[in-house]
Amino acid sequence: MDVNVPISLVTNDAFREIFQSMSEGILMVDEGGKIVIANPVAELIFGYDKNELTDVMLEELLPERYRGRHINFRKGFNAHPEPRRMGFGRDLTGLKKDGLEVPIEISLSYTKVQGKILVMAFISDISQRKKAEDALKRSEEQLIVYAAELEKKVQSRTEALHKTIQELENEVTERKKAEEEARKSLEKERELNELKTKFVSIASHEFRTPLSTVLSSASLINQYNDRGEKEKVDKHVQRIKSSVNHLTSILNDFLSLGKLEEGVIDINKESIHLKEFVDGVHEELSPVLKPGQTLDIAYETSLNEIYSDPRILRNILFNLISNASKYSDAGKEIVLKFENVDNNFVFSIHDRGIGIPEEDQKHLFDRFFRASNAGNVQGTGLGLNIVRRYIELLEGTISFASEHGKGSIFTVTIPI
Template identity: 50%
Template sequence: MKSRFVSMASHEFRTPLSTILSSASLIERYVDPGTEEKRQKHVDKIKSSISNLTAILNDFLSVSKLEEGKVELYKEEIYLNEMLLDIIDEMSAITKEGQKISLIFDNNRYCLYSDKKIFKNILINLLSNAIKYSEAGSKVELVVEEKNDGILLKVCDEGIGIPEQEQKHMFERFFRATNVTNIQGTGLGLNIVKKYVDMLEGSISFTSKSGEGTTVSIRLPNDKP
């Protein structure tokens, strides 16, 4: 895995590092009044590139910890509606122009007994994918349904989807669909999500159509003590 990561990282790091270097150099030119907009444009590029690099490193560290058995469960009460709104607010900072994340959940008092950190990591990963693989102005929905033994979460997007013949590889490590072209990523995200869901004794499935979007569904138990 480490040799595969080194090969992938050497490729994925090159573009954001080049962007950071060129934007940092260009910022020096925009010091006169009236150039604030151009300067801010390059600052935003630097921030975005750093975010991409951080995501790559976080994915690799998460996989390493999971495979080495270093991730422990700590279950506690989670006031679900409040946490979901906080996550959506956090993720709104990386949405594309005109993109909106909507929460569809009709119980603002629901309490889930689960691991807060792992639960948040799952949702951030899924919402990041929905944003990344969808166009500006598109809609992302987070749908929550109560079930007898827990909850059903759905993250729905209107993005590029996954080609049908490749869907069997969806949760494999380092898998990236052939239609992602120039969109950056490690191919580790959904593999990590699957491992986290297994730790929480839940299940994960998806439906996807190329060019129309993807819906990832997660069922999680609510094992209140």
């Protein structure tokens, strides 16, 4: 990799300003594992001086026990690159210049420059968060610290999204040239303005409510703990967990929408053993179902394996089944049916929930749209829009039938 390529890239003023001012550390690494450039936050995380990380091998930032495996992982990523989180469900550590280890979170993305892969690692130092998580088990005071940290992180992500939208608006304005281009630019600008307005409206409500719940429950825990009322303490701990999960779901929706809008989601199909895959989704969804709700699975297909993208297929199933649970009462049955029709793999989700009013059905897959009978059920109005886009990436279709007050059936058809 010619190291002059990324250097010329960052001479773009807008890119350089964003790169240098990001609150996360960023490393850009060539195919051989050599660091081409690092931003100031990355240098701070690993304890290096300005530009000192340039030409350093990435494995030097890992503890010795991880280096051998990481070389194979890096080669595998270069062979099949896709945006991903590293170490989901387990702790990751980096190695600072002074030999000390630091807990980190890493997300990977990539770009191609002159036909070669340039990997981008987004790194966060989570030392403080790890300390807060440990302390959370011991005192109510640390619960408040954790809630404040979460609020700060949400605020930071919201500001970053605002900044991205503003930059896109400016880019659209600058690219107005011919009459046809101007018409298209103005249309896109209008759409982005609507997206920003709706995002601000939803974010201000959907973020504020769970954060208020976290703070109020944290305060009450101290009172109940002093009185030895363990049952009430457990109840408010559960409320905090539920609120944090809700915030995570909202952020995931916005991040998925952003990736779909930017066209950075790649399709990686592979052979999937149907029953094992569905059993895994079922196990993951069980804690989400309301009390007494059941997910009955009917295999009316001769297919034992299908060829598709398991990550995208999992997101489609998870979203549709979660909706069926969310908009149905406790104790209601949800049915997931699999079939193969002609040369298509077909699955459908049947629920006995509140249904969708007829006048709302034509808008069901619109961004930010929520049916008039959704009431106080939490949601951003993005889920079905994201599902439809995922299905289109698989060259499939989605349809539904619903009756207000009696339930809905969503059917997904994907070519085999």
